[in-house]
Amino acid sequence: MSDFWSRRKAAVEAEATAEVEAVAVRAADADRADLEAQTDEEVLAHFDLPVPEDADDPAVLRKFLTDTMPARLKSRALRRMWRLNPVLANLDGLVDYGEDFTDAATVVENMATTYQVGKGMLKALLHETPAPVEVVEDDPAPDDAPDDTPEVTQETSEELVAAAPMAAPQPAPTYAAPEDTPAPVLPRRMRFSVAGTPA
Numbered sequence: 001m002s003d004f005w006s007r008r009k010a011a012v013e014a015e016a017t018a019e020v021e022a023v024a025v026r027a028a029d030a031d032r033a034d035l036e037a038q039t040d041e042e043v044l045a046h047f048d049l050p051v052p053e054d055a056d057d058p059a060v061l062r063k064f065l066t067d068t069m070p071a072r073l074k075s076r077a078l079r080r081m082w083r084l085n086p087v088l089a090n091l092d093g094l095v096d097y098g099e100d101f102t103d104a105a106t107v108v109e110n111m112a113t114t115y116q117v118g119k120g121m122l123k124a125l126l127h128e129t130p131a132p133v134e135v136v137e138d139d140p141a142p143d144d145a146p147d148d149t150p151e152v153t154q155e156t157s158e159e160l161v162a163a164a165p166m167a168a169p170q171p172a173p174t175y176a177a178p179e180d181t182p183a184p185v186l187p188r189r190m191r192f193s194v195a196g197t198p199a
């Protein structure tokens with residue numbers, strides 16, 4: 001019986017705690033929305049804080065890292081805190097990801113493309129009409145133009161063959177076995193004998 005009442009008491013306390021936390025979350029959301037609508041100068045005056053870029057004390061910058069502080073002021077405070085740390089502020093140029101590799105500066109506003117996933121630039125190719133191909137014919141040679149192509153006859157071909165030098169026949173290569181090569185092992189014929197019979 002005591003276990004039932006202990007569990008009941010714990011459940012009531014958990015409900016009360018959850019209700020208090022829900023009220024705090026709703027209040028924080030309302031304060032955050034109210035501060036988001038204000039300008040940076042009004043928010044700084046409300047919390048009695050200096051401009052993040054002028055703060056030199058990390059303790060002052062930590063006051064910006066509250067739940068109700070707008071995200072834009074948190075980013076400015078974190079950026080200033082980063083620069084106050086000499087280890088993080090003085091880069092030696094060996095940081096792999098220290099540069100801005102985004103294309104935000106080169107992207108054209110309202111830029112469109114004809115690329116389709118799985119099809120590539122198919123849309124542009126379908127709507128593009130091929131340009132007409134102009135066929136240019138070579139100027140025919142006049143009938144009275146001299147023909148510079150030499151005429152090959154049976155006699156001229158025999159003369160060319162006779163004038164070409166003939167290669168001397170090469171002797172067939174001979175292979176000599178090295179002196180230290182052992183003699184080949186010849187197979188032996190096996191003989192069997194049974195007791196009482198000549199081998």
